[in-house]
Amino acid sequence: GESVGLHLPTLSVQEGDNSIINCAYSNSASDYFIWYKQESGKGPQFIIDIRSNMDKRQGQRVTVLLNKTVKHLSLQIAATQPGDSAVYFCAENTGANSKLTFGKGITLSVRP
Amino acid sequence: DARVTQTPRHKVTEMGQEVTMRCQPILGHNTVFWYRQTMMQGLELLAYFRNRAPLDDSGMPKDRFSAEMPDATLATLKIQPSEPRDSAVYFCASGSSGGPYEQYFGPGTRLTVT
Numbered sequence: 547g548e549s550v551g552l553h554l555p556t557l558s559v560q561e562g563d564n565s566i567i568n569c570a571y572s573n574s575a576s577d578y579f580i581w582y583k584q585e586s587g588k589g590p591q592f593i594i595d596i597r598s599n600m601d602k603r604q605g606q607r608v609t610v611l612l613n614k615t616v617k618h619l620s621l622q623i624a625a626t627q628p629g630d631s632a633v634y635f636c637a638e639n640t641g642a643n644s645k646l647t648f649g650k651g652i653t654l655s656v657r658p
Numbered sequence: 659d660a661r662v663t664q665t666p667r668h669k670v671t672e673m674g675q676e677v678t679m680r681c682q683p684i685l686g687h688n689t690v691f692w693y694r695q696t697m698m699q700g701l702e703l704l705a706y707f708r709n710r711a712p713l714d715d716s717g718m719p720k721d722r723f724s725a726e727m728p729d730a731t732l733a734t735l736k737i738q739p740s741e742p743r744d745s746a747v748y749f750c751a752s753g754s755s756g757g758p759y760e761q762y763f764g765p766g767t768r769l770t771v772t
Contacts, residue, residue, distance in 0.1 A: 645691075646761060
């Protein structure tokens with residue numbers, strides 16, 4: 547499949563460690579945020595979302611944190627596994643329509 | 659297992675040829691998006707539809723690209739004539755306008771124009 551990570555920032559973590567992927571968003575009016583995971587040769591896959599009236603949301607092994615004061619979003623992955631290796635995108639929505647604005651993406655590389 | 663499907667998965671064509679990419683959104687979703695992904699530009703929104711009506715195609719080169727939804731189960735993206743700079747992966751995504759606004763992506767069409 548096509549590699550989309552050659553020019554993206556890379557985060558390298560040891561298998562079993564926790565990963566933290568950060569994203570800065572630009573629009574203070576955004577009220578809905580999503581993290582997507584994209585594996586090589588596949589389309590982006592929904593991981594977790596959060597509304598602006600929350601500052602934390604947990605899923606299975608993943609947690610999203612939202613800091614509206616500094617317009618910062620983070621994705622925490624607990625006990626990172628080789629299958630977590632992918633490009634991760636944050637996306638925001640202003641609520642005015644259905645459009646999402648995507649960040650550039652960060653490559654997560656898991657070392658065995 | 660509802661998912662977005664796209665055809666073809668891979669397309670190699672010569673410059674100047676017409677290219678048509680097809681997408682079947684998830685049944686019941688009323689919003690369809692077309693994206694282009696390249697290493698240099700990342701994920702770019704080309705156009706999107708709600709209830710089959712085009713809402714925004716400002717990201718699409720108007721002179722050569724066109725997007726349509728002939729019916730609720732089919733969205734098409736055409737490039738005529740194609741150029742080497744159109745080489746990219748084209749994704750279709752669908753969602754519901756009722757919110758929340760998560761979008762579900764298809765596997766993509768990898769287009770190579772020589």
